[in-house]
Amino acid sequence: MSNLAKERKYKKIITVLSIVIPLAVAALFGVNLKSLGFDVEPLTFLPPIYASINGLTAALLIAAVLAIKKGNKKLHQQLNTIAIGCSLIFLLLYIGYHMTSDSTKFGGEGVIKYVYYFILFSHIVLSVIVIPFVLTTYMRAQLGNFPQHKKIAKITFPLWLYVAVTGVIVYLMISPYYA
Template identity: 60%
Template structure:
């Protein structure tokens, strides 16, 4: 009964965070402090850092799964907390970067903030590969929020049968989001203006 109470206690929070986080990111993504007249430096050093954090998240997730498969629940729990912390750090840095920097366009070789026809031609169909990876990364990064929270709460409530069941869905999606975050950075990094 107590385990159900723990889950019930967190259900509203999971729903709230699953809505609030993507909405807040979408709203803040459209806020550019420099364009609003604030005297802030672009945080142009952040993209390689948060891409690295995505890579670290992916590695930590793999090690966490290996730990639990080897019966090391304590290490698994620690690594999952590290993965959640990494994801939160990524999110904060990602939003901070976009609030202080101009939008970067994939393929904008002359860095003028416009993707011209000649630049599109150079990219060819590779542009659609980038957009597919970016679109699925963004879509699944929204979906992963409630999945991670539900999976975590199932473990917190010691409902390990249900935790394991949902973790089988959460893990590959979270891993995909982390890995594609690195790929998106690698693909767009030549086009950063600052």
């Protein structure tokens, strides 16, 4: 199978994942197992863990860029693969928390409230938008299409880094209001 045929095949998978993942997260976000009658303990210990995973993802992304700038393609690939794994773990923990725990309301007032909601909103929107960028960037590297990989990576990196960093910021801003 040619690289072009492989890329077409992967683009279909990326399109499906880019639609299914946000829809599944939205659907599962609205499911609270306790309200459905399940006897589950709230996973209230998870927010600092998944915020830390976001921080680790940001560090991995920066390290990956530094690695490729030094010409270390293997380390660059390994770091990005780990960053994708971290993002998946984050997603599973995030869903687990929200399926077992009540949402926490931000308690700040005044300007800080607007800052928080701006960061939260942009984080959520960009976390959906970044999915096809990450998957396409990774796929192009795996197929050896490095000119196209490099071109889209210039967009993917700042988007993904913003999502990872703002995930930590959102946690730090809301953490005083956890019950």
